[in-house]
Amino acid sequence: MTESSTVGAVLVVGGAMAQLDKTFPSNDCAMCILAPRLVAVGRHLNIEILTNTELVALDGEAGSFRARLRRRSAFIDPAKCTGCSECALICPVELPNEFNLGLNLRKAISRRYSQAVPAQSAISKNERPPCQCACAAGTNVQGYVALIS
Numbered sequence: 482m483t484e485s486s487t488v489g490a491v492l493v494v495g496g497a498m499a500q501l502d503k504t505f506p507s508n509d510c511a512m513c514i515l516a517p518r519l520v521a522v523g524r525h526l527n528i529e530i531l532t533n534t535e536l537v538a539l540d541g542e543a544g545s546f547r548a549r550l551r552r553r554s555a556f557i558d559p560a561k562c563t564g565c566s567e568c569a570l571i572c573p574v575e576l577p578n579e580f581n582l583g584l585n586l587r588k589a590i591s592r593r594y595s596q597a598v599p600a601q602s603a604i605s606k607n608e609r610p611p612c613q614c615a616c617a618a619g620t621n622v623q624g625y626v627a628l629i630s
Contacts, residue, residue, distance in 0.1 A: 499594055500580060512596055519598035530599055555603035557590075564600030566592065576605055 498504070501511035522528055531552060538549040574589035590604045612622040 499596070500582075516596050516598075519596070523598045532599065532601070533603060555601070556606065557602055557604060559599075559601055562601045564592070564602070566602060568602060 498511050498515050503509065504511050504514065523530060531550065533553040533555055535551045535553075536548060537551050540547045540549075568590050569588040572588040572590045575586040576589055577583035578585050578587040580587075580594050589606075590602050592600065592602050610621075610623055613619065616622060
């Protein structure tokens with residue numbers, strides 16, 4: 482089921498519903514139910530969408546809540562990303578696709594799923610870049626190239 486609840490100024494939308502093909506008992510398309518809600522949230526003037534964000538704690542009482550959030554970096558400038566996914570076509574790194582429970586691979590830069598709101602990509606990074614892991618000297622190749630340029 483989709484978890485969607487408004488608490489003060491925090492709106493939490495998530496869960497496994499986007500991963501489902503059909504819902505029980507109506508056999509409706511899961512994304513047909515979820516997508517209009519995501520679009521409505523995205524268009525609301527008083528709601529700021531925080532992607533890659535997890536609700537860590539919620540304290541307080543009715544009318545006075547304090548939310549503590551943990552936000553991971555997307556490593557992409559949201560002001561420049563148009564959501565075209567051209568970057569995913571040339572990305573050489575593949576990772577297990579968490580959205581499909583690891584049954585297939587996805588690129589290291591991608592959107593979580595095609596109907597995601599907002600339609601922006603994010604880069605998934607492991608502990609160290611593959612080029613640094615492969616380097617016998619352990620050199621941070623990306624940093625080295627950036628310094629040279």
